[in-house]
Amino acid sequence: KGLRVQDKGFLNTAVMQSRITYIDGDAGILRYRGYPIEQLAEQSSHLESAYLLIYGALPTRDQFKHFESEVLRHGVMHADAQEFFRSFRQAYDAHPMSMLTSAFAMLGSYYSEANPSLQGQRLYTRGDKTSLETMDRQIYRLIGKATTLAAMAYRVRQGREFVTPPTGLSYAASFLYQMDHLSEENYVPNPVLEKALDVLFLIHADHELNASCTTVLQTGSSLVDPYSAVAAGCASLYGPLHGGANEAVIRMLISIGKPENVPAFIEAVKRREKTLSGFGHRVYKTSDPRSFIVRKTAAEVFRVTGKDELLETAMALHDAAMKDEYFIKRRLAPNVDFWYADGLIYRAMGFPLDFFPVLFVVPRVVGWLAHWRQMMLQEGGVKIWRPRQIYIGEGVRGYIPIDERN
Numbered sequence: 001k002g003l004r005v006q007d008k009g010f011l012n013t014a015v016m017q018s019r020i021t022y023i024d025g026d027a028g029i030l031r032y033r034g035y036p037i038e039q040l041a042e043q044s045s046h047l048e049s050a051y052l053l054i055y056g057a058l059p060t061r062d063q064f065k066h067f068e069s070e071v072l073r074h075g076v077m078h079a080d081a082q083e084f085f086r087s088f089r090q091a092y093d094a095h096p097m098s099m100l101t102s103a104f105a106m107l108g109s110y111y112s113e114a115n116p117s118l119q120g121q122r123l124y125t126r127g128d129k130t131s132l133e134t135m136d137r138q139i140y141r142l143i144g145k146a147t148t149l150a151a152m153a154y155r156v157r158q159g160r161e162f163v164t165p166p167t168g169l170s171y172a173a174s175f176l177y178q179m180d181h182l183s184e185e186n187y188v189p190n191p192v193l194e195k196a197l198d199v200l201f202l203i204h205a206d207h208e209l210n211a212s213c214t215t216v217l218q219t220g221s222s223l224v225d226p227y228s229a230v231a232a233g234c235a236s237l238y239g240p241l242h243g244g245a246n247e248a249v250i251r252m253l254i255s256i257g258k259p260e261n262v263p264a265f266i267e268a269v270k271r272r273e274k275t276l277s278g279f280g281h282r283v284y285k286t287s288d289p290r291s292f293i294v295r296k297t298a299a300e301v302f303r304v305t306g307k308d309e310l311l312e313t314a315m316a317l318h319d320a321a322m323k324d325e326y327f328i329k330r331r332l333a334p335n336v337d338f339w340y341a342d343g344l345i346y347r348a349m350g351f352p353l354d355f356f357p358v359l360f361v362v363p364r365v366v367g368w369l370a371h372w373r374q375m376m377l378q379e380g381g382v383k384i385w386r387p388r389q390i391y392i393g394e395g396v397r398g399y400i401p402i403d404e405r406n
């Protein structure tokens, strides 16, 4: 009663205080725990930045060694999971995101300690060593197994055997190994591609309260286990307005084909018959700072793989949109998913199109867990997220038996 303000799409609703990621969308600034994304992309690694995002400070050498070895050690998946993956309907070309979403939820059934409600109490408590160790273990498991489950979703569609995570490789290299290892001895992924993937992972690791992170927190606010909360986040990220955009961009570029078809496509967007995927952002109204890092990474990858044939079409589309009044007026700029976009890099590296959102989920698990941990340990405990609505339906009505309705 008395609610008057509707904030459709949460344009102006802050649901929590956070110390994790700072974004200034007008100035094009992104910082993890105060460190500019450009510095981290240049000097850090995905797992080091993951530690920073989750625990709030850059790790010492010993802390990093421990974190890295725990994450990689927890990459190993129980053999039963192989049956789980084989049960998907490969004949219908099961989408890897459907498999991955289900697989995260499945993890909860492997680790029943996960569900706080089973304990009859709140599981995580500041200063309580045992509960914090449980939380850490869940974090290691989810980050470690993200690459393993993703690789399983990839290989099962090809009818290939699953690969146990190797030892002695970096997080990105271990992932490439599990994806494409063809059983040769001493397989070492191309170092340029390994580095590129690590940088892409790092810049996708967090982006504060985007749709999927919000979903993880909303779900987690009921005190459900983190595996279920991450599965919910994965489902949210699958949508084409969010993580599905990198796949949508490439499909759009393929449908446009040659640069000369760009003007007709732009006109169709303006008539609202098409969406220019990879343009626009809720927060960035100028350039997305990550797009510059992606551009640099793309140049390095293309030196190894050769240029993608869609690059020219992408550039023509970019240039046409940037000088068109429709896009200027609405402050629509290319986001991280556009041209020198991660999508073109992933394509050049040989990943299938529908696998692109998976390559977004794998690193984003880190951000989801950083926010989830912050929420679980916040001063005063967790408050369940329960928004209000403004009811605009019928007033009270009397039930009419089915034979008397017309």
Ligand code: CMC
Residues within 6 Å of the ligand: 009, 210, 240, 241, 242, 243, 244, 245, 269, 274, 275, 276, 277, 278, 279, 280, 281, 282, 283, 330, 332, 335, 336, 337
């Ligand atoms: N193409 C054409 N028109 C657009 C686009 C676009 N890509 N994006 C926004 N608009 C128009 C929209 O129709 C609206 O026009 P009007 O005011 O005349 O009705 C105006 O611009 C404002 O857009 P909005 O939809 O109110 O903005 P939003 O903040 O609610 O949505 C967005 C943000 C990212 C969902 C949207 O820009 C979009 O759909 N972009 C394409 C999908 C995409 O690239 N998503 C990836 C986002 S970045 C990575 C990630 O988060 O996963």
